[in-house]
Amino acid sequence: MVQQHASDRSVLIPAGFSPKSLTSVRSLGSHGVHTVVASHRRSVPAFASRYCDEAIVVPSPWEDLLAYKDALLELAARPDVSVIIPSQEEDAFLLSKYSEEFAEHVAPLWPPMETLRTAHDGKRLPEVAQEVGLRVPETMLYDEVDDWSRELIVKARYSILTSEYAPSLSPTVCEGKTDPVHPSPGTPPSRDVIDEAFARNPPIVQEYVPIAQEYSFRALCDHGDPVATSLKRQVRGKTYAGGASVFCELIRDERIEEMGRRLLEHLDWHGIASVQFIEDARTGELKFTEINPRTWTSIPLDVRGGVDYPYFYWLLARGMAERIQPTYEEGFAAHLLFGEFQYLRSVLCDDYPNAARPRFGTALREVLGSVYEHPNSYFLVADDPVPFVSGLRNVLSDRN
Numbered sequence: 001m002v003q004q005h006a007s008d009r010s011v012l013i014p015a016g017f018s019p020k021s022l023t024s025v026r027s028l029g030s031h032g033v034h035t036v037v038a039s040h041r042r043s044v045p046a047f048a049s050r051y052c053d054e055a056i057v058v059p060s061p062w063e064d065l066l067a068y069k070d071a072l073l074e075l076a077a078r079p080d081v082s083v084i085i086p087s088q089e090e091d092a093f094l095l096s097k098y099s100e101e102f103a104e105h106v107a108p109l110w111p112p113m114e115t116l117r118t119a120h121d122g123k124r125l126p127e128v129a130q131e132v133g134l135r136v137p138e139t140m141l142y143d144e145v146d147d148w149s150r151e152l153i154v155k156a157r158y159s160i161l162t163s164e165y166a167p168s169l170s171p172t173v174c175e176g177k178t179d180p181v182h183p184s185p186g187t188p189p190s191r192d193v194i195d196e197a198f199a200r201n202p203p204i205v206q207e208y209v210p211i212a213q214e215y216s217f218r219a220l221c222d223h224g225d226p227v228a229t230s231l232k233r234q235v236r237g238k239t240y241a242g243g244a245s246v247f248c249e250l251i252r253d254e255r256i257e258e259m260g261r262r263l264l265e266h267l268d269w270h271g272i273a274s275v276q277f278i279e280d281a282r283t284g285e286l287k288f289t290e291i292n293p294r295t296w297t298s299i300p301l302d303v304r305g306g307v308d309y310p311y312f313y314w315l316l317a318r319g320m321a322e323r324i325q326p327t328y329e330e331g332f333a334a335h336l337l338f339g340e341f342q343y344l345r346s347v348l349c350d351d352y353p354n355a356a357r358p359r360f361g362t363a364l365r366e367v368l369g370s371v372y373e374h375p376n377s378y379f380l381v382a383d384d385p386v387p388f389v390s391g392l393r394n395v396l397s398d399r400n
Contacts, residue, residue: 056135083109210282
């Protein structure tokens with residue numbers, strides 16, 4: 001662990017538009033930790049929080065990844081900063097890639113680059129999951145597919161694209177994951193379309209699995225040993241085909257918890273992660289899909305339900321793991337209200353050939369009914385309402 005100083009009571013939180021960084025700010029600020037929030041956009045909701053002590057504008061990782069890294073490193077080198085919480089994919093990548101540089105200044109609570117590379121690789125990760133006995137959707141490289149009559153999905157291979165995964169790129173380049181392509185069964189997608197959509201991030205192809213339920217096993221790990229865990233069931237995603245959670249609840253299921261632990265222990269995972277599973281509607285089998293190596297969009301659900309991951313992360317990073325007391329309220333549910341509008345818009349406007357579109361009236365009644373029954377919001381809280389206004393402004397200007 002990093003040597004501590006009397007004044008090292010600050011945490012560095014890189015921030016984007018989602019509620020995950022805002023939740024870290026609220027959590028740690030409410031525990032008396034000085035919050036240093038860094039973003040390349042002045043309009044991020046976390047800047048508007050009453051718990052944001054310092055709001056610092058840094059270079060965009062999408063314009064110059066190394067300039068962004070240097071800015072975070074300069075903040076991490078401050079004597080008062082002892083912890084950095086990865087909120088975004090690029091943060092997780094930089095901490096692992098430049099581990100020695102960051103570990104000189106803050107507690108190294110993140111996986112080594114070799115482990116993160118596995119987590120980011122959509123072809124390699126399912127193979128590792130199978131090695132520990134987990135079931136996964138059939139996954140192939142694009143050029144290995146010889147039968148397009150089945151229901152398939154074309155995805156980017158890497159969760160984030162940098163020179164580490166595509167050596168032809170400059171180290172300053174950072175690209176996010178391309179949205180998946182849902183080809184109609186029996187109609188191979190145009191190679192020109194695929195080459196354009198996945199220009200530098202090589203595509204993989206997965207069998208389409210009709211989803212009965214989606215689950216996320218969350219954990220904070222100390223070298224493979226989970227010190228805090230929780231389990232989420234997704235009720236609605238931001239599209240009718242799924243996607244990021246906009247309404248979910250905390251549950252308990254020993255089968256899923258055991259599988260999540262098994263994979264993280266096998267990877268000797270260090271730091272925070274969420275492990276995603278789906279239930280195959282045809283067979284009832286649980287299948288592993290991905291690992292997110294940073295805080296997740298629905299983390300307000302866990303924190304408000306009792307598992308305060310940002311604060312627990314702070315405690316573990318500062319050598320106070322014995323103070324972590326993980327417990328949560330089973331059945332606690334919460335909404336991303338902006339996401340509920342995205343879901344309803346998806347029902348009206350999107351077209352996913354492999355997913356059944358619900359009737360709009362039914363979808364609307366379900367949304368309104370669940371908001372009434374579970375009036376818990378990711379963004380909107382009574383003691384810190386301004387970030388909700390900021391987030392709404394971002395959604396209306398299409399920046400979220």
